[in-house]
Amino acid sequence: MKGSCCKYNSSLKELIKAIDHEPAGTAFIIDEEEKLCGIVTDGDFRRMLLKGKSMQDNLSKADLGDYVVAKKGESMEELLKKTSKKIRIIPIIDDAGFLVDYFVYRHQTRFTPIAEPSLDNTEYRFLMDAFTSTWISSRGKYIDQFEENFAKYINCNHGVAVSNGTVAIHLALKALGIGEGDEVIIPDLTFAATINAVLLANATPVLVDIDKDSWTISVEEIKKALNPKTKAIIPVHVYGQACDMSSIMHIAKENDLKVIEDCAEAHGAEFNGQRVGSFGDISTYSFFANKIITTGEGGMCLTNSAELDDKMRQLRDHGMSREKKYWHEEIGYNYRMTNLQAAIGCAQLEKIDELIERKMQIERDYKLALDDLGIIEWQQEFDNRKKVVWLVSCLSDKKEEISQQLRDNNIDVRPFFYCLSDMPIYAEYAFSNKNAKEISAKGMNLPTVENVDYSLVRDLLSRI
Numbered sequence: 001m002k003g004s005c006c007k008y009n010s011s012l013k014e015l016i017k018a019i020d021h022e023p024a025g026t027a028f029i030i031d032e033e034e035k036l037c038g039i040v041t042d043g044d045f046r047r048m049l050l051k052g053k054s055m056q057d058n059l060s061k062a063d064l065g066d067y068v069v070a071k072k073g074e075s076m077e078e079l080l081k082k083t084s085k086k087i088r089i090i091p092i093i094d095d096a097g098f099l100v101d102y103f104v105y106r107h108q109t110r111f112t113p114i115a116e117p118s119l120d121n122t123e124y125r126f127l128m129d130a131f132t133s134t135w136i137s138s139r140g141k142y143i144d145q146f147e148e149n150f151a152k153y154i155n156c157n158h159g160v161a162v163s164n165g166t167v168a169i170h171l172a173l174k175a176l177g178i179g180e181g182d183e184v185i186i187p188d189l190t191f192a193a194t195i196n197a198v199l200l201a202n203a204t205p206v207l208v209d210i211d212k213d214s215w216t217i218s219v220e221e222i223k224k225a226l227n228p229k230t231k232a233i234i235p236v237h238v239y240g241q242a243c244d245m246s247s248i249m250h251i252a253k254e255n256d257l258k259v260i261e262d263c264a265e266a267h268g269a270e271f272n273g274q275r276v277g278s279f280g281d282i283s284t285y286s287f288f289a290n291k292i293i294t295t296g297e298g299g300m301c302l303t304n305s306a307e308l309d310d311k312m313r314q315l316r317d318h319g320m321s322r323e324k325k326y327w328h329e330e331i332g333y334n335y336r337m338t339n340l341q342a343a344i345g346c347a348q349l350e351k352i353d354e355l356i357e358r359k360m361q362i363e364r365d366y367k368l369a370l371d372d373l374g375i376i377e378w379q380q381e382f383d384n385r386k387k388v389v390w391l392v393s394c395l396s397d398k399k400e401e402i403s404q405q406l407r408d409n410n411i412d413v414r415p416f417f418y419c420l421s422d423m424p425i426y427a428e429y430a431f432s433n434k435n436a437k438e439i440s441a442k443g444m445n446l447p448t449v450e451n452v453d454y455s456l457v458r459d460l461l462s463r464i
């Protein structure tokens with residue numbers, strides 16, 4: 001007999017011991033002949049006390065309500081049909097009515113989000129320090145510290161903190177003088193911020209296909225898309241994977257093109273041992289709450305050029321002269337980050353390597369739990385690239401079934417970005433998209449948070 005059994009006339013004290021002994025938090029009640037005659041869950045027990053029973057009282061058959069039972073040999077499908085949000089535990093009896101086993105359906109009631117920021121005492125302390133200093137707008141020690149330390153982390157000379165990752169791309173394009181009549185090559189598989197920033201700068205995006213293995217912009221397609229109007233390339237290190245930066249920088253040099261690396265999803269990723277964001281003329285980052293490090297909303301432009309750094313600082317601040325207050329030399333923007341945001345960023349930066357490693361471990365745990373099911377194709381790793389895990393990104397022919405199954409059980413899952421060229425507002429900028437369509441159709445991101453219940457995810461996916 002499996003399960004904690006209790007006689008129908010036991011004391012409530014004996015009953016709670018049996019409930020406590022059982023991981024399922026349930027006592028199986030048996031009659032004089034030791035046949036099953038009811039079940040009592042920890043919730044039922046609470047309700048008995050609320051109705052006025054005391055620990056000295058004995059259980060009576062009248063205390064036992066209806067319960068659902070299964071016969072030995074019933075299939076998993078039959079067992080699952082009997083479960084509901086209320087019925088999670090089903091005793092299994094033999095033909096004579098004796099308990100032989102029980103089935104527990106673990107219905108996930110707690111929501112598992114796709115990502116969540118890791119905020120602790122250091123973020124709180126720095127934030128409160130910025131708050132009490134009264135430097136809550138865009139000047140203050142944390143801004144300088146965040147710009148300097150993030151630039152140093154990526155191995156760049158200058159950092160310009162901005163209000164988000166989208167304006168970071170726009171600022172970079174403006175600082176490089178890219179605008180009307182200029183073509184900018186970008187990958188078809190990226191978040192819409194990349195193309196929106198190009199359009200905001202009045203330039204013309206050219207959407208090229210991705211590489212099937214890395215999911216990043218295809219070097220061959222960049223070459224095919226080049227023409228005299230091409231002025232820049234924005235390689236996007238999508239889903240934490242570094243683009244082929246040596247080939248891209250080679251093409252840029254040969255054709256006198258600017259390179260803006262969109263690193264919104266790849267803080268700390270490497271190509272040939274060098275951190276992405278340190279190859280191009282300017283690189284851009286997002287610090288949105290689901291990113292590898294966050295400032296709530298926020299972004300940064302990095303560059304090795306003192307001239308571009310100066311230009312970006314001026315454009316970020318209404319195009320105001322840096323020497324003469326209220327003297328505007330060009331039309332600029334208010335793209336500034338606040339000292340409060342930068343304070344959170346400084347705290348995040350202290351543990352960036354730990355955050356990256358934790359997410360890598362989450363991906364390893366998924367692989368361990370799900371690999372042998374044979375329905376998931378993981379993001380590829382390359383000898384000369386070090387990818388980071390932004391979200392656990394993977395492909396599957398069964399993407400729809402997997403997504404449905406997880407969502408039905410309160411576990412979030414996100415599809416890959418749609419191909420930009422598939423959306424009517426961007427369709428006119430399409431150049432090539434064969435691989436992007438295939439990867440976008442099969443791609444999904446799994447929750448990349450600490451409390452994933454891997455055995456539950458495995459259980460759910462094994463039913464597909």
Ligand SMILES: Cc1ncc(COP(=O)(O)O)c(C=O)c1O
Binds near residue numbers: 164236262265285286
């Ligand atoms: C590739 C890429 N570029 C740019 C951005 C824009 O960043 P933000 O949301 O901070 O504006 C994102 C944001 O998700 C992104 O994924």
